[in-house]
Amino acid sequence: MSGSRLPGQDQRPAVTFTFAGRPVVARAGDSIAMALWAAGERELRRSSGEGRPRGVYCNMGVCFDCLVVVDGVTVRGCTTTVQDGMRVERGGRP
Amino acid sequence: MSEARVLHAEVGIVGAGPGGLAAAVELVRQGLSVLVLDEGQQPGGQIFRQLPPGAAALPGQEPPSHQAGHGLLAAATEHAVPVHHGATVWNVAPGRLWFEQHGQSWLLCCRHLVLATGAFDRCVPFPGWTLPGVTTAGALQVMVRGYGVVPGRRALVVGSGPLLLPTVATLHQAGVEVVAALEASSRWRALRALPAVLTNAARRREALWYARSLLRAGVRLRWGWTVFACEGDGRVQRAVIGKVDAEGNPRRGSERRLEVDVVGAGFGLVPSIELGQLLGCRTRYDAPRGGHCLEVDGQQGTSVAGVYAVGEACGVGGAEVAMAEGRLAAAAIVAAVRQTPIDAALRTRVAAERRAADAMLRAFAPLPGLHRLATDDTLVCRCEDVPLARARAAAALHGDSLRAIKVGCRAGMGPCQGRICGSSLQALATGRCDVVPDLPVAQVPGKPVRSATIVDAPEPPATA
Numbered sequence: 001m002s003g004s005r006l007p008g009q010d011q012r013p014a015v016t017f018t019f020a021g022r023p024v025v026a027r028a029g030d031s032i033a034m035a036l037w038a039a040g041e042r043e044l045r046r047s048s049g050e051g052r053p054r055g056v057y058c059n060m061g062v063c064f065d066c067l068v069v070v071d072g073v074t075v076r077g078c079t080t081t082v083q084d085g086m087r088v089e090r091g092g093r094p
Numbered sequence: 095m096s097e098a099r100v101l102h103a104e105v106g107i108v109g110a111g112p113g114g115l116a117a118a119v120e121l122v123r124q125g126l127s128v129l130v131l132d133e134g135q136q137p138g139g140q141i142f143r144q145l146p147p148g149a150a151a152l153p154g155q156e157p158p159s160h161q162a163g164h165g166l167l168a169a170a171t172e173h174a175v176p177v178h179h180g181a182t183v184w185n186v187a188p189g190r191l192w193f194e195q196h197g198q199s200w201l202l203c204c205r206h207l208v209l210a211t212g213a214f215d216r217c218v219p220f221p222g223w224t225l226p227g228v229t230t231a232g233a234l235q236v237m238v239r240g241y242g243v244v245p246g247r248r249a250l251v252v253g254s255g256p257l258l259l260p261t262v263a264t265l266h267q268a269g270v271e272v273v274a275a276l277e278a279s280s281r282w283r284a285l286r287a288l289p290a291v292l293t294n295a296a297r298r299r300e301a302l303w304y305a306r307s308l309l310r311a312g313v314r315l316r317w318g319w320t321v322f323a324c325e326g327d328g329r330v331q332r333a334v335i336g337k338v339d340a341e342g343n344p345r346r347g348s349e350r351r352l353e354v355d356v357v358g359a360g361f362g363l364v365p366s367i368e369l370g371q372l373l374g375c376r377t378r379y380d381a382p383r384g385g386h387c388l389e390v391d392g393q394q395g396t397s398v399a400g401v402y403a404v405g406e407a408c409g410v411g412g413a414e415v416a417m418a419e420g421r422l423a424a425a426a427i428v429a430a431v432r433q434t435p436i437d438a439a440l441r442t443r444v445a446a447e448r449r450a451a452d453a454m455l456r457a458f459a460p461l462p463g464l465h466r467l468a469t470d471d472t473l474v475c476r477c478e479d480v481p482l483a484r485a486r487a488a489a490a491l492h493g494d495s496l497r498a499i500k501v502g503c504r505a506g507m508g509p510c511q512g513r514i515c516g517s518s519l520q521a522l523a524t525g526r527c528d529v530v531p532d533l534p535v536a537q538v539p540g541k542p543v544r545s546a547t548i549v550d551a552p553e554p555p556a557t558a
Binding site for chain 2: 004005006007008009010011012027028029030031034037038042043044047048049050052053054055056057058059060061062063064065067073078079081
């Protein structure tokens with residue numbers, strides 16, 4: 001696992017969601033992309049042409065490389081806030 | 095049904111960064127009704143990113159410029175500036191902003207528009223730049239300062255321009271070891287920024303703060319170096335770095351390998367001007383300011399009546415410029431509504447801040463030779479997986495224009511709509527590294543939104 005949180009007291013409530021079927025514990029206010037990065041996940045989808053791993057690139061809603069699927073809808077992982085019970089799958093083409 | 099999703103304000107502002115917020119605070123103070131639309135979850139934009147409430151704070155001190163950010167955010171709270179967060183504006187017309195928020199389609203009707211849409215990192219493709227763990231420099235700033243997430247253990251920071259230093263400082267504060275910080279410009283070229291830094295008190299303080307912060311971190315900025323490639327199995331594990339000449343051309347043979355688990359690359363910024371383009375605002379090309387910018391008059395007015403632009407959208411300049419321009423745009427709108435004169439000091443301030451910013455950015459104008467980092471199989475378009483060789487073939491077959499290259503190989507036709515590849519695609523495909531790139535065509539939707547958002551788009555009321 002690489003990636004973690006800043007040291008110090010985090011007073012936000014825990015939020016649990018699943019990514020590719022596995023449970024991930026996040027903090028309220030996390031984006032999907034950042035919750036996954038903190039959990040050590042780097043690959044959020046496979047690229048459209050050659051099927052290569054892709055992950056967070058711009059982290060500000062511009063590049064659309066961190067696309068994931070939430071309840072059947074393709075969204076940007078970096079601009080979508082995690083919710084308790086969310087089911088997140090790796091993204092493909094929008 | 096759609097009637098409930100139409101909002102009204104005298105002034106609609108896109109972007110809650112320093113420019114948009116400064117304009118909003120001033121307008122609210124003058125008694126005008128304002129609504130700010132912002133894609134982020136909290137006010138402040140990219141430069142004044144805030145952690146979510148309750149998150150553990152970033153240890154250590156802040157750079158002096160962030161004081162201005164705290165002041166601005168406090169003023170926005172004090173004046174109860176209304177901001178709609180998580181709002182993606184996808185279409186625009188004079189006095190109309192269509193946006194998607196939490197999966198719903200909304201329309202904001204207003205008399206005046208302020209575009210404070212900011213900028214994003216300039217990307218230079220190099221082998222391995224699509225590997226997970228390789229991000230923009232801005233992405234790492236957002237990660238740490240916006241979410242309290244530690245990017246990794248060993249980081250490489252590469253690129254060019256004044257934003258490399260804050261990236262290094264932030265990573266160090268977060269406890270990340272910065273194994274190398276590489277500035278592609280030569281020390282001598284960068285020295286041209288020195289007069290601009292020394293003659294502006296705020297910039298002098300800021301530069302000193304970063305110099306001390308790098309010293310404390312034990313990181314030495316290497317001038318005339320950059321990343322040649324990133325490697326790894328499914329994620330970045332190694333980086334190949336090397337020297338570049340004064341034009342940015344890689345010096346083969348100077349390579350060294352570093353073990354890293356995260357790489358942040360930022361070769362300056364590119365202004366976000368798509369909404370201005372959709373409105374038909376006149377643009378101009380200014381390489382040091384990041385490329386194509388919205389043209390504004392001495393009151394931040396664009397070529398379209400009732401549409402103002404502030405901050406990076408009119409050319410990269412930083413937060414001080416954006417705040418000064420935001421206040422000037424607000425004063426111009428108040429003057430238009432009330433037939434009052436504009437305080438001349440506001441214009442003087444904008445001119446002074448722009449002068450200082452331009453002088454600094456000229457020393458870090460994009461280096462054309464960096465486009466020679468990409469090899470035949472390096473992807474030039476991340477969305478459509480287009481390798482350099484295919485983009486070259488498209489240019490050879492269809493022509494050198496951005497449009498011809500796009501049509502020929504689909505580069506720039508994916509969901510990012512050419513934002514990431516647009517600044518480098520033509521230089522890469524034509525091999526003419528110093529070409530002035532064509533203005534990318536902006537299309538509706540300005541950003542991809544759900545088809546239901548477009549189908550359900552509220553109609554403007556007939557009377558407004």
